[in-house]
Amino acid sequence: MYRKEITTYIFSILLIAAAAAVQLAEARDALPFTGKTLVFFLYALIFLLWAKNMENRVLRADVARRFKLIALLLIGYLATRTVKYEILIASSTAVRWIRYIYYFFILTTVHLVFFTSLYVGKSEREPIDRRWYLFWIPTASLILLILTNDLHGLVFVPYAHASGFKQYGPAYLLVNGYILLLAALTLIITSKRSLAQKRLRSIAAPVGVLALCFIYTMFYIADAPSFHYVKIAFQSAEFNSLTVILFIESLVFTRLIASNRGYDTFLSLSSLNMGMMDLKGRMVVKPNKGPEVSADAVMRAESRAIAVDENTLLESSPIHGGSCFWFVDLTDFNRLKAQLLSVNEEMLNENELLMANNKLREEMAKVEEQKEIRAAINEHLKPQFAQLKTIMAALPEEEGAYEDALKDACLLNVYIKRFSNLFLLGQNKKGLPLSEVRLAFDESLDYLRLKGVITSDTWTVEGVVDAALGLSLYAAFQIILEAHLHSLSALFIHFKEDDGDLLLFIYVETEEKISLKREILEVLPPKGVAFTEEFEEMLCIRRFSISKAVMIDA
Secondary structure (H helix, E strand, O other): OOHHHHHHHHHHHHHHHHHHHHHHHHHOOOOOOOOHHHHHHHHHHHHHHHHHHHHHHEOOHHHHHHHHHHHHHHHHHHHHHHHHHHOOOOOHHHHHHHHHHHHHHHHHHHHHHHHHHOOOOOOOOOOOOHHHHHHHHHHHHHHHHHHOHHHHOOOEOOOOOOOHHHHEOHHHHHHHHHHHHHHHHHHHHHHHHHHHOOOHHHHHHHHHHHHHHHHHHHHHHHOOHHHHHHHHHOOHHHHHHHHHHHHHHHHHHOOOOOEOOOHHHHHHHOOOOEEEEEOOOOEEEOOOOOOOOOHHHHHHOOOOOEEEEOOEEEEEEEEOOEEEEEEEEOHHHHHHHHHHHHHHHHHHHHHHHHHHHHHHHHHHHHHHHHHHHHHHHHHHOHHHHHHHHHHHHOOOOOHHHHHHHHHHHHHHHHHHHHHHHHHHHHHHOOEEEHHHHHHHHHHHHHHHHOOOOEEEEEEOOOOEEEHHHHHHHHHHHHHHHHHOOOOEEEEEEEEEEEOOEEEEEEEEEEOOOOOOHHHHHHHOOOOOEEEEEEEEOOEEEEEEEEOHHHEEOO
16 A cells, blocks of 8 residues: 555544534534535535545546546535525425435445445456446436426425325335345445455455444444434435545455556565655565665666566566566576586587497498398308319319319309499499490400300390390309300300391300200399290201380489
């Protein structure tokens, strides 16, 4: 609670006490003047102070305007009463009309208090249901009924000297019943949300004000002797007006109606760690914890955050009437940052290990691949390795036989080398160039000529064939060569294209007619190539018919 509000409350209490003292003094004829006018001005000042106070405290502008209207209605109510007793008391017509006007102020004020209760528990931007405005219809109708009473006499009996209940018409009960209905709805709506949330303390003050009004009314009706001086000091008009003010004040004070007070308590209980500074640089609300900051630092923090220390940032924002500032605690952030740096260093080390491990795996994969390739080559070349081993293990001593054995070993060595090269080329590419296959054939023919064999190579085909087919053709050639190695006198190769197919002819001039169909078909692929062999006198003809489909675009 601010100092200005405390001063307003104290001043209002003194004004109420002064008005009560004036009422008691006038009752004892202790005043040289009529006190009703002074009492009116004292209460009018109280109501104006209250309206000004509400303007500064209530967040909703429409509610603040409604409170101003209530204050003016209460002032009008007391002003009408003062005029009645000070000026027009002798005029029966004026007194009668003043009675009608009383109910205009009473009904309108009760209606506005009822509308005030509709804002209980709502935020400053939450509207009320517009259907509640339909209550203005019965309120206005009853006011019009009272003001036109001289025409129908349904509320008060006109021009009669009746007393007691006889002076009231049938509509009088309707008016008072409607007032009680609005009062009951006000109490229910005020209490409903707090009862649902089991926050009974928040409605203790509003219900207490209404209970006090009820007790006063009961004592007033009973006219107990002990209540005599209370009734004089606080007459019904003034007391009912104060009840309206106190009821609304209790709603705002307990924050059942949204107000801009109580933030110091809220901030002290919250973890926001915020503070407020007024326009003069005075700290209105200090943060719960944090270093001391100057007004200049708060002003500078409005444009950008200021580092108070390594673990604290100061930020602020302008608000109505000053600035709001808060601290940003970077302790956890800095600790997390240090942990992240440590983790990052560990991750870098782990990444280096992972990279080394991946590189090692790649190298191992290459080694395994090379092992598989060597194993596959060894499997294909196992017969040649066995023959070469046999030759080298039993070289003859006679010079001519020694030379022939070495020539046979060279033929085997050429096949081993060339087949290995072709196999490796086939691993890296989809197919084998026929030019590479021809080089393998030609080198074998070169070494065959060293043995005195007549050779010839007519190769008119170019392109790329399937790797398995290329290797199988070279393997089939080696089978033919090894089978006739010691009996052939001439070997001719003719590779050409005929009607879209590739034809490879191998002519062997030899006295031996050896069928190699089974051995050759074992090395050829099952599809894409057909093999036939023919025998003539001193001539063996092997024909390989290769489908054009096995050719691969280079």
